[in-house]
Amino acid sequence: MKRSIIILAAALAIASMLAACGGSGGSSSGGSSATTSRGPITIWYSNNPQEVAWGKQVVAAWNAAHADQKVTGQEIPAGSSSEAVISAAITAGTTPALIYNTSPASVPDFQKMGGLVNLSAFPDGASYIESRTGAAAAQYKSTDGNYYQLPWKSNPVMIFYNKAIMQKAGINPNNPPLATYAQFLSTARAIVESKAAKYAIYPSPASEFFQSWYDFYAFYAAESGGKQLVANGASTFADAAGISVEQLWRTIYAGKLAGNEPYTGDSFADGTAAMELAGPWAIATYGKMAWGVAPIPTSGGMKPTAIYTFSDAKNIAMYTSCKNQATAWDFLKFSTSLAEDKALLVMTGQMPLRANLTKVYPAFFAAHPPYKLFATQADRLVEVPNVSNSIQAWQTFRDAWTSAVIFGKGDVSASVTKAAADINKLVSQK
Amino acid sequence: MPELQRKAAAAPAPGGQRRWRIKRVLGEHPAGLLLSAPYALFVAAVFVYPLGFGIWMSFHHYFFTAPGAVVPHPFVGLKNYATVISDPAVRASFVHVGEFLIINVPLTVIFSLLLATALNNAIHWRGFLRVSYYVPYVTASVAMITVWMFMFNSGGIVNRILGPLAPNPAWLVNTTWAMPSIALYVTWKQLGFFILLFLAALQNVPDELNEAAAIDGASRWQSYRTVTIPAVRPATTLVVLLAIITGANLFTEPYLMTSGGGPNGATTTPVFLLYQKGIEQGTPDVASAIGVLLVIGVLLIAYASRKVTERE
Numbered sequence: 001m002k003r004s005i006i007i008l009a010a011a012l013a014i015a016s017m018l019a020a021c022g023g024s025g026g027s028s029s030g031g032s033s034a035t036t037s038r039g040p041i042t043i044w045y046s047n048n049p050q051e052v053a054w055g056k057q058v059v060a061a062w063n064a065a066h067a068d069q070k071v072t073g074q075e076i077p078a079g080s081s082s083e084a085v086i087s088a089a090i091t092a093g094t095t096p097a098l099i100y101n102t103s104p105a106s107v108p109d110f111q112k113m114g115g116l117v118n119l120s121a122f123p124d125g126a127s128y129i130e131s132r133t134g135a136a137a138a139q140y141k142s143t144d145g146n147y148y149q150l151p152w153k154s155n156p157v158m159i160f161y162n163k164a165i166m167q168k169a170g171i172n173p174n175n176p177p178l179a180t181y182a183q184f185l186s187t188a189r190a191i192v193e194s195k196a197a198k199y200a201i202y203p204s205p206a207s208e209f210f211q212s213w214y215d216f217y218a219f220y221a222a223e224s225g226g227k228q229l230v231a232n233g234a235s236t237f238a239d240a241a242g243i244s245v246e247q248l249w250r251t252i253y254a255g256k257l258a259g260n261e262p263y264t265g266d267s268f269a270d271g272t273a274a275m276e277l278a279g280p281w282a283i284a285t286y287g288k289m290a291w292g293v294a295p296i297p298t299s300g301g302m303k304p305t306a307i308y309t310f311s312d313a314k315n316i317a318m319y320t321s322c323k324n325q326a327t328a329w330d331f332l333k334f335s336t337s338l339a340e341d342k343a344l345l346v347m348t349g350q351m352p353l354r355a356n357l358t359k360v361y362p363a364f365f366a367a368h369p370p371y372k373l374f375a376t377q378a379d380r381l382v383e384v385p386n387v388s389n390s391i392q393a394w395q396t397f398r399d400a401w402t403s404a405v406i407f408g409k410g411d412v413s414a415s416v417t418k419a420a421a422d423i424n425k426l427v428s429q430k
Numbered sequence: 431m432p433e434l435q436r437k438a439a440a441a442p443a444p445g446g447q448r449r450w451r452i453k454r455v456l457g458e459h460p461a462g463l464l465l466s467a468p469y470a471l472f473v474a475a476v477f478v479y480p481l482g483f484g485i486w487m488s489f490h491h492y493f494f495t496a497p498g499a500v501v502p503h504p505f506v507g508l509k510n511y512a513t514v515i516s517d518p519a520v521r522a523s524f525v526h527v528g529e530f531l532i533i534n535v536p537l538t539v540i541f542s543l544l545l546a547t548a549l550n551n552a553i554h555w556r557g558f559l560r561v562s563y564y565v566p567y568v569t570a571s572v573a574m575i576t577v578w579m580f581m582f583n584s585g586g587i588v589n590r591i592l593g594p595l596a597p598n599p600a601w602l603v604n605t606t607w608a609m610p611s612i613a614l615y616v617t618w619k620q621l622g623f624f625i626l627l628f629l630a631a632l633q634n635v636p637d638e639l640n641e642a643a644a645i646d647g648a649s650r651w652q653s654y655r656t657v658t659i660p661a662v663r664p665a666t667t668l669v670v671l672l673a674i675i676t677g678a679n680l681f682t683e684p685y686l687m688t689s690g691g692g693p694n695g696a697t698t699t700p701v702f703l704l705y706q707k708g709i710e711q712g713t714p715d716v717a718s719a720i721g722v723l724l725v726i727g728v729l730l731i732a733y734a735s736r737k738v739t740e741r742e
Binding site for chain 1 (some may be wrong): 443495497499519579580583599600602603605658687689690693694696709710711
């Protein structure tokens, strides 16, 4: 027994020493020559059918004209989340040149890991991004003033509603009253009390860090007039706007107007809930349902043209494992050109992060009025803040929200204040 | 015998001295080392090195980086451990997994032993029953968990049967009942495997022992208590150890069944937080400290349980 313990301890000591030696080794990737190098590259795109179709056509269009710089497109490997897959791939050095599914919330962590190429280092890097996206591009700058992601597409979060359920509940299905918190609550109660649907709305009550983007953050963006969760290194949400949003949702959960159990299907598509918070990507999943869209409510009501929401953007990042970065940059511009952005819009219904979208593609929006609502909303988007320990900060927020709002524990104001103080500490750490 | 003579007798003959030294280092059967080397290398690669690396990480400021990225990893002493111990969420996760083990381990031992005994005595449908108990163990967790979520939600079959006795909120969103529900699910899912262990042990209990006990006037229960249960004690020790080790590593169920350690953090476990902090949040150094504390805790509990189950 004693001998076994000594052998195990010795083995662990040797393993620890090996770990210490191996900690900063590995082959160098990227490098200054890579930025001017051209040749074949690989890209990953999302795995939903619409984006796969778009990805395949853009790769085919590029390859037809660039036989010497072939691009290979692949769906992002399956994993618990895209972020976990990309993080593991950065560590292993197996990332492709470009990933068309990079969450802005993960960019600070990927940057810290040394996994991202500074796009501002390309001669036309910053100017291309800013000319395409306009003033909204500023939200995607890292704290060092450079771009490590190209703002690609957004899915402005709005309220979808089921017209048949609204009608059954005695509510005008073409213009349900949802502009103010009082109207929203009254409509929600009418739906549940009439038994038109079991719940008025059913955002996921799960504890993952990103779930707050689809309940709190969209409402906070609207109520605060476009504030991010953190600004100038400090939390913003411990204010009247943040507290009123939390109070509203606490009332919704307390009144059983929203479900607090994990749901195993699509509560909106199957009629369990009358409303859903989602972006235009969701339209493809609704089939023949008659649906309508409304902006996010605010406490006192606002003109729709003044209301902000969460962007739910996915961006494109170039990874340091890329050996042919000049090709990757050219392909990145090609895939975000006017023509390819239009193809993205037509094939997926998602909004390219371009300035003045409705003026750029007037014919498409004239032919597809429901999408015009999202396009006009796309001019007023709030992104997740680009701060250190971003994921930890969102998890901290979610844990506080779960306790105070979904389960109604303690005082909302105290919960918000504590979460804000904890997040301030996190974002100040490098 | 004089001292010199004794030494001469113990020492090898001059010609065999080299062979004696080799035998002393490599043992009686050096070929055995060669045969076990592949497995030893496998264990070193997938267990010893990662464990050593984890321990090393827990004493340094460490985060994952791209290959070639030169980043300092300064020694931070016990800072990561202090962070972990001072975090109420981590402390709560250890309490939750303790709660899980208190429910799961006894249930596992009792039900698997009883069902194994029943199967051992069953004459009809024995094969069918064995397969039936084993099916949940080999079925994908995701599928099983989805079925249990349907069964235990507010409108599920369990609540419909219980009627007014059903808890409110429902099982998986009830801070009191969520972890016991998970413990019950895990007990059910893993029962087939533990039944097989007990069944193998029961089939090795000689019939003569029970017959002798019957001749001495023992009832069936007395015979079971004084003959069968002591005879399967090694299997009981193994079942308890495996149930503790797999239970302490609980992750999938809180991740899927209660949607990320819910409700309100009531089913977080050390391994769930280890995943959250190490993989999602980019702090593998803190996650490693949780891992090391968990390993120490499991070793202590396993040692104590072994002492209890092997007690004469």
